[in-house]
């Protein structure tokens with residue numbers, strides 16, 4: 001297993017009651033989740049909005065700290081890793097967001113957006129770095145001319161390609177893709193999914209692919225985990241989950257989502 005999580009739990013305190021009672025409770029956003037992800041596979045994580053998918057993805061990347069449980073990456077315990085070790089893990093594990101530019105400085109040129117992880121983590125000459133950015137842009141199907149332009153000059157699909165190029169800059173092994181096509185039209189989304197499949201083959205990537213849509217997950221995933229109210233209610237090979245779902249919640253997800261035909265690349 002590349003990644004193994006055991007009994008992972010994240011509890012958020014609930015705010016005070018709006019009725020003024022001060023009755024507080026906790027929300028178990030991720031509730032005792034255990035699963036493994038094998039090198040080279042795509043584990044699809046599907047569930048309705050609010051089921052805890054993003055929280056699980058962020059826990060794995062240690063963007064937030066778990067309440068309890070363990071995460072092992074290549075056999076090493078991530079939660080007790082030293083600072084130096086963690087630095088290595090942070091290079092290896094990257095995230096692709098639904099909207100990669102929601103939180104970025106709109107004044108940054110695409111070249112700087114993609115080069116930023118290289119500036120932080122790697123020592124290389126500006127010329128070498130520039131060459132690497134050009135190479136990354138080619139890998140995601142964009143021309144070198146994109147470098148000098150600004151994110152807002154691009155369409156949603158192109159922006160997602162830029163986000164993917166940035167995520168690949170440090171040659172990661174493992175990528176959490178959190179609803180990467182949910183903000184895109186179906187046709188554009190299918191191009192991005194095809195690109196991700198191609199990049200996976202090219203760079204030997206392992207994906208945790210998060211989506212609320214079963215057809216999207218089904219296309220890319222080798223295995224699927226179904227999440228409901230913080231728990232994994234069902235996990236198994238993609239074909240088994242979609243053809244012979246064991247859990248009623250999985251069946252309702254399959255019924256809720258119309259077929260989406262994605263042409264292969």
Ligand SMILES: Nc1ncnc2c1ncn2[C@@H]1O[C@H](COP(=O)(O)OP(=O)(O)O)[C@@H](O)[C@H]1O
Nearest residue numbers: 012027029047048049050051052053054055056
């Ligand atoms: N930082 C936070 N503080 C409090 N509650 C949170 C926080 N982040 C997420 N939640 C809650 O945890 C639950 C799961 O959220 P999330 O992981 O974003 O679900 P999903 O990605 O499946 O839509 C939701 O009820 C959400 O409101």
Ligand SMILES: [Mg+2]
Nearest residue numbers: 053054055179
């Ligand atoms: Mg989410």
